[in-house]
Amino acid sequence: xxxxxxxxxxxxxxxxxxxxxxxxxxxxxxxxxxxxxxxxxxxxxxxxxxxxxxxxxxxxxxxxxxxxxxxxxxxxxxxxxxxxxxxxxxxxxxxxx
Amino acid sequence: xxxxxxxxxxxxxxxxxxxxxxxxxxxxxxxxxxxxxxxxxxxxxxxxxxxxxxxxxxxxxxxxxxxxxxxxxxxxxxxxxxxxxxxxxxxxxxxxxxxxxxxxxxxxxxxxxxxxxxxxxxxxxxxxxxxxxxxxxxxxxxxxxxxxxxxxxxxxxxxxxxxxxxxxxxxxxxxxxxxxxxxxxxxxxxxxxxxxxxxxxxxxxxxxxxxxxxxxxxxxxxxxxxxxxxxxxxxxxxxxxxxxxxxxxxxxxxxxxxxxxxxxxxxxxxxxxxxxxxxxxxxxxxxx
Numbered sequence: 123x124x125x126x127x128x129x130x131x132x133x134x135x136x137x138x139x140x141x142x143x144x145x146x147x148x149x150x151x152x153x154x155x156x157x158x159x160x161x162x163x164x165x166x167x168x169x170x171x172x173x174x175x176x177x178x179x180x181x182x183x184x185x186x187x188x189x190x191x192x193x194x195x196x197x198x199x200x201x202x203x204x205x206x207x208x209x210x211x212x213x214x215x216x217x218x219x
Numbered sequence: 220x221x222x223x224x225x226x227x228x229x230x231x232x233x234x235x236x237x238x239x240x241x242x243x244x245x246x247x248x249x250x251x252x253x254x255x256x257x258x259x260x261x262x263x264x265x266x267x268x269x270x271x272x273x274x275x276x277x278x279x280x281x282x283x284x285x286x287x288x289x290x291x292x293x294x295x296x297x298x299x300x301x302x303x304x305x306x307x308x309x310x311x312x313x314x315x316x317x318x319x320x321x322x323x324x325x326x327x328x329x330x331x332x333x334x335x336x337x338x339x340x341x342x343x344x345x346x347x348x349x350x351x352x353x354x355x356x357x358x359x360x361x362x363x364x365x366x367x368x369x370x371x372x373x374x375x376x377x378x379x380x381x382x383x384x385x386x387x388x389x390x391x392x393x394x395x396x397x398x399x400x401x402x403x404x405x406x407x408x409x410x411x412x413x414x415x416x417x418x419x420x421x422x423x424x425x426x427x428x429x430x431x432x433x434x435x436x437x438x439x440x441x442x443x444x445x446x447x448x449x450x451x452x453x454x455x456x457x458x459x460x461x462x463x464x465x466x467x468x469x470x471x472x473x474x475x476x477x478x479x480x481x482x483x484x485x486x487x488x489x490x491x492x493x494x495x496x497x498x499x500x501x502x503x504x505x506x507x
Binding site: 145146147150156157158159160161162165175185186187188189 | 266269270272273276285286288289290292293296
């Protein structure tokens with residue numbers, strides 16, 4: 123999976139609380155990405171086995187049942203690698219580290 | 220000019236009012252998203268449905284519309300293209316496109332009179348762009364519906380090739396009348412698809428794909444016949460037009476005319492045929 127700034131944002135947002143399941147709209151709000159950018163990334167992450175998706179259980183009548191996402195074990199490893207790489211390439215952080 | 224200015228101001232006022240007071244009615248993008256999610260190929264329906272569910276959960280109408288616009292783009296541009304139910308269309312349309320380019324090139328090589336001046340370069344570029352647009356439309360359409368929808372659409376579209384051959388053999392007005400039947404093929408595809416595909420049918424897909432294939436296959440059939448018959452037997456009206464154009468010999472003018480007519484049909488069959496196909500599909504859906 124290619125490490126683009128947008129992909130890193132998505133993975134970073136989901137990695138903040140890796141055990142929690144999140145809606146697509148929540149990820150959009152956290153990353154500032156639009157749906158046209160976010161969903162292809164989510165699909166690629168799922169295709170690569172870095173993301174798992176499931177439908178939420180119906181909670182109330184009239185509310186649409188949505189897709190939920192969270193990182194898989196490989197996804198979390200990918201997120202850690204991405205974070206380390208970012209630390210290495212950021213001059214201020216690498217000096218501090 | 221004053222009327223035009225008033226109309227522009229009125230349109231501006233309406234647009235500003237709409238921006239300030241978002242309508243509760245779903246916008247075009249939202250309606251398109253509903254259709255795309257509902258009619259996506261069964262094996263590729265989960266993500267479009269996920270986007271639709273997320274869209275439905277957004278309260279702010281403006282935000283919901285913005286989400287829908289992005290989701291529509293994400294759905295129609297999703298890769299991979301080859302594992303789609305409409306690959307039969309992609310293959311048929313691709314073959315027709317290769318044939319169309321080969322035929323157009325042959326016409327230009329065999330009849331150098333068609334390359335006089337610089338207009339032909341502009342026409343050739345427009346032709347290439349048009350075919351590229353055709354290709355993109357075929358790829359997008361291939362993502363929706365079932366395999367049956369696409370087989371029916373491709374079969375109906377290919378029958379336009381037979382019409383093209385007949386049109387190439389007929390003189391004058393009879394040819395024009397026969398050519399106009401091409402736009403009815405999508406309606407036939409929609410009705411056939413409903414019969415064959417039954418409850419699983421997605422008739423608008425059959426209508427759109429047949430309109431795409433019809434324009435291309437008509438082009439191939441008509442230009443092939445025109446080339447084979449060197450433009451056919453000259454009528455008095457055609458001879459007079461050829462003389463006025465200054466293109467010699469007559470066969471060069473006739474082939475140029477056939478290329479122009481076939482190119483026009485590429486646009487006409489697609490635009491009008493698609494509208495008729497969609498109209499028939501909507502009518503069939505409302506009667507169901």
